Amino acid sequence: MLTKRSQVLEESITLAIASLANELKAKGEDIISFSAGEPDFDTPKAIKNAAIAAIEKGCGKYTAVPGIKEVLKAVQTKLKKDNALDYETSEVVVNVGAKHSLFQCIECLVEKDDEVIIPTPYWVSYPEMVKFAEGKPVFIEGLEKNGFKITAEQLQKAITPKTKVLMLNSPSNPIGSIYRKKELLEIAEILKNTNIVVLSDEIYEKLSYDNTEITAFASLNEDTLKRTVTINGLSKCGAMPGWRFGYMASKNKELISAVKRLQGQSTSNICSVIQYAAIPALTGECDQDIETMRQAFEKRRNVALEILEKIPNISFYKPEGAFYLFINIQKIEKDSMKFCKKLLEEEKVAVVPGVGFGMDGYFRISYATSEDLIKKGLERIAKFIKNYN
Ligand SMILES: Cc1ncc(COP(=O)(O)O)c(C=O)c1O
Incomplete structure (x- = not known):
């Protein structure tokens, strides 16, 4: 019944993970989500x-x-x-x-x-x-x-x-x-x-x-x-x-x-x-709001980098912009979907598998969330990686 054209479309993996994380949160689970592709700041007043x-x-x-x-x-x-x-x-x-x-x-x-x-x-x-x-x-x-x-x-x-x-x-x-x-x-x-x-x-x-x-x-x-x-x-x-x-x-x-x-x-x-x-x-009326947000993201990036640098067996490029980190886990697990599912089930941290971005053996975190949650979530990831089997 459907056109071939419509059937080639995959579901957006980022939106799917974000909505799964929200669902689990709504059920009362202690989920930390690094999946959002959006700022956690409110829209400027102007x-x-x-x-x-x-x-x-x-x-x-x-x-x-x-x-x-x-x-x-x-x-x-x-x-x-x-x-x-x-x-x-x-x-x-x-x-x-x-x-x-x-x-x-x-x-x-x-x-x-x-x-x-x-x-x-x-x-x-x-x-x-x-x-x-x-x-x-x-x-x-x-x-x-x-x-x-x-x-x-x-x-x-x-x-x-x-x-x-x-x-x-x-x-x-x-x-x-x-x-x-x-x-x-x-x-x-x-x-x-x-x-x-x-x-x-x-x-x-x-x-x-x-x-x-x-x-x-x-x-x-x-x-x-x-x-x-x-x-x-x-x-x-x-x-x-x-x-x-x-x-x-x-x-x-x-x-x-x-x-x-x-x-x-x-x-x-x-x-x-x-x-x-x-x-x-x-x-330009909102430039100051945008600059405040940018500075917060830069600080959060630095907080995240400091923790990630101490985790063995992973590597990553130091981002210069946006609000993501793309982490290489090839030494630990090549199947990024398996890694991310397990991370969500066992440590309640939502991240996006690299396969969605065309690269298995990686995952993406978004640091568009509070410094506290960044620290807490990355500590869970560090523990998960240490015990990964
Ligand atoms: C690289 C890139 N381009 C475009 C978009 C889409 O943005 P919009 O919300 O304006 O449709 C996104 C959103 O995640 C993005 O990451």
Whole structure:
């Protein structure tokens, strides 16, 4: 009965683990969850106030499909202010989260047998979106000691006449590594004489540590500006994951027009209230809230690293951004699903198996939780690893 297309989709492993952990918690079990892909901070006050004001004003009508002009202008301002990117408001579309932006771009760009290059480990949804579009994910794995970032040389080898899209994610989920400007320029040089579109997922952009510089791929030069779709949103850096606000900006008029048509025939505009609420987050009114959150994450990362460094037989890349740690347990267990299930059953700690990110023998923790819980949970993990058999 179902289409083949719908049957290729796997369930999101991160969402599944998070909901299992919540279920067990609701039953009264002492679960510590490191599975969340969202900040534990509340949404900033200015955003809530903007939403309330919009409701009071009566904003319940349909809006233009790509977004109200005020929010498109706010995205334009944000991209100029933070990323030195010049986009017209007609080159921006707001979507139901960055996941929706990515999904729609892939639907409009990729068809049967088109190849999409995905650096591994990857965010869980990239290959699923490509498979749904009947494309072929092509995985490249960088070196662990370099945060699994791919090199220009690796990219060159992976490109074929069928390559349509390159997925880039910096700061990355699940590793937290950040591509430096020099590395991006080298990648850009390889792409120069191709028609490859770069989907640059910059959703963790404001969460960078140790003063690591963030560079938007599109901002490198004229060529990258033309070939890149800049994708971002407010789930992580605006502490508003449940509100569902994402956006895309591109100089590719055909793509923008196709996405507008796809959105117009599926979701229509995103929730009108959220469009008004997003404006203060985009124009800088919440920068202090975001900075407070960033500092807390950096501190928690350091707390987590201090404990993890003492655990034998594991290794990990020191993250420079986002709020994850991707831990190598190959010396202990190659089957990450088995490891994570056992950890949840025996020590009541929820983490996400690496297999969901395309890499078995690893697990991901999210440190978007309190320092106390980080300490308590990591101590349980240390004990579990010590006695693992
Ligand atoms: C790398 C990456 N891109 C995109 C998303 C989706 O974000 P949104 O909540 O805006 O759909 C996530 C969420 O986990 C992510 O980790």
